Amino acid sequence: MTAFQSVAVIGAGAWGTALATVAARAGRNVTLWARNAEHGARIASTRDNPRLPGIRIVPEIVVTSDLALAARADMLLIATPAQHLRGAVNMLASHITKAVPIVACAKGIEHGTHKFMTDVIAEAAPHAQPAILSGPSFADDVARGLPTAVTLAASDEALASSLVQALGSPTFRPYHSTDIRGVEIGGAAKNVLAIAVGIAIGRKLGASAQAALTTRGFAELTRLGRALGARRETLTGLSGLGDLILTCSSPQSRNFALGLALGRGEQPPAGKLAEGEFTAPVLIELAASQNIELPVSEAVASILSGRSTIDAAISALMTRPFKAEE
Numbered sequence: 537m538t539a540f541q542s543v544a545v546i547g548a549g550a551w552g553t554a555l556a557t558v559a560a561r562a563g564r565n566v567t568l569w570a571r572n573a574e575h576g577a578r579i580a581s582t583r584d585n586p587r588l589p590g591i592r593i594v595p596e597i598v599v600t601s602d603l604a605l606a607a608r609a610d611m612l613l614i615a616t617p618a619q620h621l622r623g624a625v626n627m628l629a630s631h632i633t634k635a636v637p638i639v640a641c642a643k644g645i646e647h648g649t650h651k652f653m654t655d656v657i658a659e660a661a662p663h664a665q666p667a668i669l670s671g672p673s674f675a676d677d678v679a680r681g682l683p684t685a686v687t688l689a690a691s692d693e694a695l696a697s698s699l700v701q702a703l704g705s706p707t708f709r710p711y712h713s714t715d716i717r718g719v720e721i722g723g724a725a726k727n728v729l730a731i732a733v734g735i736a737i738g739r740k741l742g743a744s745a746q747a748a749l750t751t752r753g754f755a756e757l758t759r760l761g762r763a764l765g766a767r768r769e770t771l772t773g774l775s776g777l778g779d780l781i782l783t784c785s786s787p788q789s790r791n792f793a794l795g796l797a798l799g800r801g802e803q804p805p806a807g808k809l810a811e812g813e814f815t816a817p818v819l820i821e822l823a824a825s826q827n828i829e830l831p832v833s834e835a836v837a838s839i840l841s842g843r844s845t846i847d848a849a850i851s852a853l854m855t856r857p858f859k860a861e862e
């Protein structure tokens with residue numbers, strides 16, 4: 537018997553819907569909260585979410601826009617975009633009376649504050665127990681019951697392990713960790729790096745460039761992670777290298793797809809959330825504050841902001857001074 541029988545997912549987008557399905561599959565009583573009442577009512581009646589088309593939402597999942605109802609759950613998963621996580625937790629905070637675990641499922645870093653998701657939760661809901669879930673997991677794959685493994689971190693190992701028990705199933709395998717920061721850095725940085733690799737593929741630079749760029753991207757993710765106290769095994773684990781490999785190799789990734797379109801000189805896909813676009817400028821500000829060089833992420837940020845053309849950014853990366861590999 538789990539300590540967390542009821543689960544509420546805040547944010548009824550692609551990932552929130554997939555996570556509600558995961559929790560239902562694990563045997564939990566699930567509430568999926570949509571901020572827009574009309575949107576929520578439509579999902580509740582059709583059992584279909586246009587943000588995750590083709591996935592049938594089982595009748596056992598309660599879809600609501602009543603936040604007080606959702607906040608009564610034993611554990612809460614926040615699946616809004618990263619820049620909206622604070623707003624969502626602020627709204628929840630007034631309904632939270634006990635030390636409920638709040639698991640950040642967004643991947644990013646807050647603009648302006650440079651805060652990671654669990655820090656935002658700790659500030660917005662001081663009584664809650666922040667945790668983070670991240671790893672190689674496309675919403676569509678996960679909702680269909682295709683297998684994957686992810687990392688779930690909380691500062692208290694027993695809590696992280698209990699949360700894993702509550703969400704895990706034969707198709708969704710979370711590993712527990714206490715390295716919150718390591719998990720957060722991997723999830724945020726890989727989206728920026730996936731844009732870079734998408735650009736390279738869109739520019740027809742070839743499979744060798746794809747592998748080289750992914751590897752050098754991993755080197756910079758590791759450099760920043762180590763400077764911020766992340767553990768090496770987290771960075772080489774599911775939420776770091778694992779998610780980087782997935783996102784840098786598949787056009788199913790919205791970040792990779794954004795890069796692909798930019799590299800081809802096409803319009804980026806409309807209405808698709810690509811978190812790397814928002815994370816890139818914050819990531820390089822954060823790295824600069826630590827005196828860490830992130831050349832690939834800096835190239836992405838300068839392309840996205842229009843400070844550099846794609847060809848100039850590629851040339852600048854390839855003509856950096858030769859150095860030892862580290």
Ligand SMILES: NC(=O)C1=CN([C@@H]2O[C@H](COP(=O)(O)OP(=O)(O)OC[C@H]3O[C@@H](n4cnc5c(N)ncnc54)[C@H](OP(=O)(O)O)[C@@H]3O)[C@@H](O)[C@H]2O)C=CC1
Nearest residue numbers: 547548549550551571616617618620624642643674675809
């Ligand atoms: N999709 C995926 O495969 C995965 C996504 N993630 C991460 O999950 C996060 C969400 O992504 P995803 O679900 O794909 O994005 P979507 O664009 O599909 O959905 C985002 C959802 O968040 C809702 N939302 C926005 N602001 C708020 C708010 N203030 N309060 C409550 N809900 C809000 C939106 O509501 P509305 O519909 O009303 O606009 C929408 O339903 C991102 O950080 C992403 O990186 C992580 C792993 C996998």
Ligand SMILES: O=C(CO)COP(=O)(O)O
Nearest residue numbers: 671672673674789790791
């Ligand atoms: O985080 C993800 C897979 O782990 C989803 O990637 P995209 O947001 O790039 O689609």
